[in-house]
Amino acid sequence: xxxxxxxxxxxxxxxxxxxxxxxxxxxxxxxxxxxxxxxxxxxxxxxxxxxxxxxxxxxxxxxxxxxxxxxxxxxxxxxxxxxxxxxxxxxxxxxxxxxxxxxxxxxxxxxxxxxxxxxxxxxxxx
Amino acid sequence: xxxxxxxxxxxxxxxxxxxxxxxxxxxxxxxxxxxxxxxxxxxxxxxxxxxxxxxxxxxxxxxxxxxxxxxxxxxxxxxxxxxxxxxxxxxxxxxxxxxxxxxxxxxxxxxxxxxxxxxxxxxxxxxxxxxxxxxxxxxxxxxxxxxxxxxxxxxxxxxxxxxxxxxxxxxxxxxxxxxxxxxxxxxxxxxxxxxxxxxxxxxxxxxxxxxxxxxxxxxxxxxxxxxxxxxxxxxxxxxxxxxxxxxxxxxxxxxxx
Numbered sequence: 001x002x003x004x005x006x007x008x009x010x011x012x013x014x015x016x017x018x019x020x021x022x023x024x025x026x027x028x029x030x031x032x033x034x035x036x037x038x039x040x041x042x043x044x045x046x047x048x049x050x051x052x053x054x055x056x057x058x059x060x061x062x063x064x065x066x067x068x069x070x071x072x073x074x075x076x077x078x079x080x081x082x083x084x085x086x087x088x089x090x091x092x093x094x095x096x097x098x099x100x101x102x103x104x105x106x107x108x109x110x111x112x113x114x115x116x117x118x119x120x121x122x123x124x125x126x
Numbered sequence: 127x128x129x130x131x132x133x134x135x136x137x138x139x140x141x142x143x144x145x146x147x148x149x150x151x152x153x154x155x156x157x158x159x160x161x162x163x164x165x166x167x168x169x170x171x172x173x174x175x176x177x178x179x180x181x182x183x184x185x186x187x188x189x190x191x192x193x194x195x196x197x198x199x200x201x202x203x204x205x206x207x208x209x210x211x212x213x214x215x216x217x218x219x220x221x222x223x224x225x226x227x228x229x230x231x232x233x234x235x236x237x238x239x240x241x242x243x244x245x246x247x248x249x250x251x252x253x254x255x256x257x258x259x260x261x262x263x264x265x266x267x268x269x270x271x272x273x274x275x276x277x278x279x280x281x282x283x284x285x286x287x288x289x290x291x292x293x294x295x296x297x298x299x300x301x302x303x304x305x306x307x308x309x310x311x312x313x314x315x316x317x318x319x320x321x322x323x324x325x326x327x328x329x330x331x332x333x334x335x336x337x338x339x340x341x342x343x344x345x346x347x348x349x350x351x352x353x354x355x356x357x358x359x360x361x362x363x364x365x366x367x368x369x370x371x372x373x374x375x376x377x378x379x380x381x382x383x
Contacts, residue, residue, distance in 0.1 A: 068272050071264060072162040073330050085162065089310055117315035118273060120201075125304045125313075 034108050037100035045094075046075070046083050060087065060115075087115065092122045099123065167332040171349035173267035174246065174324055175378040176338070177360045183344035184238035189216040192241065192337045196322070199336050201313045203294075203301035211292040213322040214243045214337055223381075225372055235383060243337070244269065244290040244322035245369060245377030252282035252291065261319075267350070267378055268324045278317035287373040291321045350378065 001007065045052050047059070066072045067085040075083045084090050095101040098121040106112060164170075183189065193214040197204065203211050220227055222240040250269045252261050260275035261282050283291045297316045307313070311327065314320050325335035338345040348355035357380075360366075366380040 064274055066162045068270070068274075069262065070162070071164060071168075071266075071326070071330070072160075073165045073168070074163050076161045076163070084165070088312065114315070118312040120307055120309050120312060122309075124309070125299060125307065 031108075034104040036104055037097060039094040039096070042094045046077050046081075046090075048078075051078075057113075063087070088119050096122045165330050165332075168330045169332050171266050171355075172351035173248070173349065173378065174329070175267070175348065175350035175357050175380065176243075176246075176324075176335070177346040177357050177364075177366065177380045177382060178241055179344045179346075179360075179364075179382045180238055180240055181382060183241060183341060186216050186239050189214070189239065189241045192340050195336050195340045198306075199308050199311060200323075201298075201302060201308055201311055202320075203298040203313075205301045209293075209295045211294060211298065211320060213292075213320075214241065216240060217242055223367065223369060225370060226367060240381065241337075242288070242290070242369075243379065244324070245288055245375065245379045246324055248376035248378060249374060251285040251287065251373075251375060255281040255285040257281065264326075268326055270323060270326060271319070271321060273312075273314055273318050273320070276318040278319065280319060282319055287370050287375065288377075291319050293319050 047055075052059075063075065063085045064087075066075070073085045075085050077083065092098070098116065183192075193212070193216075196202070196214045197212075200213060202213050205211055216239045218239060219231070219236050222242060246267060246269045248267065250261075250263055253263050253269060256262075257279060258275045258277055260272050260277070261269060262272070263269050278293070280293055283293060294314055294316050298314050302313060325333070325337075328335060333339070334347055338347045346357050346360050348357040350357060352358065360382070361380060364382045366382050368377045368380055370377075
């Protein structure tokens with residue numbers, strides 16, 4: 001093989017770089033879910049924790065259309081309990097801190113939803 | 127068993143027959159039913175309308191007082207000049223009713239100022255021109271804004287013959303008193319058009335619009351399609367005019383002159 005050494009060395013470096021993210025990822029520590037500050041007075045959210053964890057974004061998206069566009073502002077959960085549809089006045093009345101609840105996961109996941117461009121966070125605005 | 131077209135068709139037939147006799151509940155649980163409903167305490171109407179008695183409410187001070195109430199509960203920023211944002215404001219007779227100008231009008235009427243707000247037209251041009259359906263007409267006649275969808279193109283502002291819409295040229299929070307916000311109602315963001323919403327959020331819990339409540343009986347609010355409602359009673363008894371009739375937008379705000 002002509003230039004065998006250069007080719008093999010180049011291939012080794014190429015594959016090392018290609019797999020570097022995976023290698024580094026498995027070597028460094030495991031991702032841990034951030035510790036959220038849960039409401040003190042409330043034990044149950046409007047739906048189960050699992051459901052909220054995976055679906056809160058879809059739910060909020062549906063909520064905003066139901067309340068604003070359809071004028072339907074009462075939500076009945078899977079257990080049959082009723083809630084008033086409102087991010088500011090229902091969700092954030094229990095989760096009284098955006099910084100300790102919303103931001104923790106959002107910062108970890110690198111998502112920045114623009115809810116707070118308009119909605120007033122429970123801490124108030126600076 | 128050998129799979130043939132004949133057995134497949136047989137099975138498909140059985141499955142279809144099963145669906146036809148399946149209880150409705152099974153079908154419903156597979157989607158199509160909604161977990162939401164209208165608030166139990168909400169006020170309902172076929173078409174909301176407002177009547178303003180300008181014999182009682184015609185001074186700039188009184189109208190500004192109502193505007194203050196409205197602007198506070200809806201977190202409307204106070205900005206001077208061309209970039210102002212307003213939900214409720216006042217103007218002269220000539221500006222409010224340009225087509226109904228009359229050089230020999232009673233001086234007293236000509237000197238009044240008139241409270242102006244979104245007319246929640248029956249035939250709203252803003253809704254017709256909005257490319258994203260961010261502004262839309264609810265079944266109860268209220269012309270609502272969905273700020274989540276507004277792209278700030280301002281077609282609605284061009285379409286509105288009443289100047290009822292304001293554009294947020296900058297971040298409205300810069301001009302809000304942050305310590306004195308209404309935490310129950312959102313602000314808006316930069317780059318959206320906003321306007322009066324007939325207090326839909328208050329109607330949803332059975333309250334009257336804030337300006338009507340604060341007007342000391344100079345404003346009436348109710349169902350235009352209900353012949354026994356208060357607005358219809360007032361409209362029957364008093365002579366009223368609406369703004370710019372030739373625009374054909376059929377405003378839902380009536381003025382007693």
